[in-house]
Amino acid sequence: MSSKKNKVNLSQYVKEFSYNIKLAYPVILGMLGHTLIGIVDNFMVGKLGSTELAAVSLGNSFIFIAMSIGIGFSTAITPLIAEADAEKDNQKIRTTFHHGLLLCTILGFVLFVVTVLSKQVMYIMQQPKEVADLAAPYIDWVAFSMIPVIMYQGYKQFADGLSKTKYSMYAILLANVVHIFFNYVLIYGIWIFPKLGILGAALGTVLSRIMMVVFMHYLMKRNADLKKYFKNFSFKEIKKSILKKIINLGMPSAMQMLFEVTLFTAAIWLSGSLGKNSQAANQIALILASSTFMVALGLSVTAMIRVSNTKGLNDFKQLIVVARSIFILAILLEIFFAILFVIFHQVLPHFFLNMSDASQLVDNNEIIAITSKLLLIAAIFQISDGIQVVVLGALRGLQDVKIPMYITFVAYWVVGFPISYYLGKYTELKAVGIWIGLLAGLTIAALFLYIRFARLTKKLAMQQHQS
Template sequence: MSLTALRPHLKPTLLLAYPVVLSQLGHVLVNVCDSVMVGQTGKVPLAAVSLGVSVNTVVMVLGLGLSMGITPLVAAADGQRDVRQLGRLLSTGVWLCALAGIVLGAAGLLIAPLLGHLRQPAEVVRLAAPWVRVLFLSLLPLMVFQGFKQFAEGLGLTRQAMYLSILANLINAGLCYTFIFGHFGAPALGMMGSAWATLIARILMAVLMGAYVLRAARLQPYREAVHSWLRPDKATLRRLIGLGSPIGVQMMFEMGAFSFSAIMIGWVGATALAAHQIAINVASVTYMAASGIAAAATIRVGNLRGVGDAYGARQAGLAAYLLAFLFMSSMGLLLVATRHFVPHFYNHDPTVVAQAATLLLIAAAFQVSDGLQVVGLGALRGLEDVKVPSVVALLAYWVVALPLGYGLGFGLKMGNIGVWLGLLLGLTLVAGVLLWRFRQHSAVSVPPPAVLASH
């Protein structure tokens, strides 16, 4: 990997990535806000949020992954200047996302009553069940937002979603403060207040993102190319499902592994589950930042591939790898330095804080692996290579990581530390395999003459 060859791709990738990073952080900062504020009410509500997020995330990421199939197709069509296809992708993509939001939300509502069968502490289940139901209702507006967002990002328009995510998070924080603690004349709803705040914020995000895409002057040609919003183009729908569903399945395998790890930790007790929620919440912030770089990799690789520049697509992917490595290495060092300080923002129970600090040390260890695996997924999506990564995720997380975590956590009595060590191995395996896969799948025999001349 030549730094000289990568240098032209670093700035364009950064310019695309930083708005996506802030936008992606919007998803996770909702949970951060919920966890921080709910944690002030006690460790049992914090443990209930952990259980609720774990269950909701497994369903949510299936929809998010489905929507991510829009971006590489839009990037490729934009590279070919195919306005009619872009119009079909806009209407069909939003239609598919809205339908997915309805189906997944309904499925989630059926899952909520089953929480009691997960062998979690009874007081945790009692608080988590109604909280999860409201959160599942918010999947419809979230998926509509995703449909418009992924289309705009495929065109390289990444700042608008960033602005909306920042606005929605400010509103969510204000509503959480109001509803959880009962300020400004509102009733004190406790942890349920955070669920209602999330629902309202996501409805606002969907309305504003849709209004931007449908009214933006630059997007007018694509909007005029849309024939019908009620009858999606069948060929485009098949392509979106064919590309997006493996992404969703891969994300479900990955996030499902983390969610099941939370369930296993819940078998240890509410204290261990609260500590897990703190550590995973902090680690998810850096992960979503890396996923922004991955989204930029999808756009850059997909666009360059669309114009027939295979060598440029490869270098763009490798440039994203380099950026993720540098960023996540820095975040790992930061987590090591602040691991005893950060947990106090969530909860003041000494046992919870001590356990969370230990888990943050493991989180620091898997930062690089986490960043490289998500960028690998993004770069491969730009190549429309999505099926093999799903198989890799299934084997690494569910055949290796979780059984190992269970063996260490309960066989060797290491508790939540053992479960996290299993996750560390799973992330490392996925990162290594996907890097190899991208290098093989993007290989070109000879670089362009201009690149050869620069050497």
């Protein structure tokens, strides 16, 4: 009898999988498109020399931190839109979109100014002077691209909230085409274009991000169902109460993302202090783990949309089923990736290294040895990472952001970073020790975020049952 009941229970989750995947896959492809912009920069700039590559890498670490704040903040728009969509309240959708886009534009300008002003940190951190001098103008230009990027996020989160996740995928793919073209002609000076080196890479990024917003705006404005939301924007309609509601949801979400991104940035800097081979191994393992993390991130957006929808319908019993179906799907997919990492942990590093260069043989062998160990930890850690990010998406869908912000801060910076620092600096584990700290932080976050979600939804379901 109990096995039959379990089968019924499991089947109610499994039948949600196809819709979850349908919503998630455009988000995943869009995220990979964002990553591709960075990969193209590294690949094309790498041909100029190691100093230029180091400058772009250093510059992008500043941009990445600023961008995480903007992206985290913008996620406040999705649950509000998705809830209003379930309630079929077009006025609420329109108002949230206009207020959210205004706040994203203002935040883009703020992040641009703050990033440009923070350049001096490179010199305080005692980065090599020739690298920092090259990185400074690169940062100025790419920081300017914060404005269109965060505006794009306003459009994206609006579209996601209406379960129209394909628009951002199309915009990113088109932006990548623009980016590859302008990067190529401006870095190397092809045809009528000047040879600008890494400044060319920065300008290519700026132009592609401006086009990303333009593509997104026109793709959505041409849709018959969405046209009504784009008409008659007026500053007279802006209300302090709605701005406050979005800010109250957006700021804790921005902090959650900042805590995680700065933890990983700290891991990169810690690895760098152990030597270039440890840093290279850390970078390879991080690229591989980040690629599989995109799948969990896509499911996190799906959780945010679907939980908000069911919250708008006041169906908390179905909300729990929907959320659990996404959690189970994320765990299954991350376990599959974990198995791949374990099987190929000694093979994968070879793809990132020039194995035909005899002068690099000793370094390459050391990098492969370190990376293969890191990938074994990454196999376990991505399961924790996948769980914490999908549960975080579900909690955002419930518009519960403050307690999760405290949970992520404690998990990453009170537990994770001290372990990474101690094991990396003061034991023989070195780079492996840094990753054990990351694993500990992510596992604590996953556990306590899930406890938070389970308690909250149980309470909401009981209240609904009693009423």
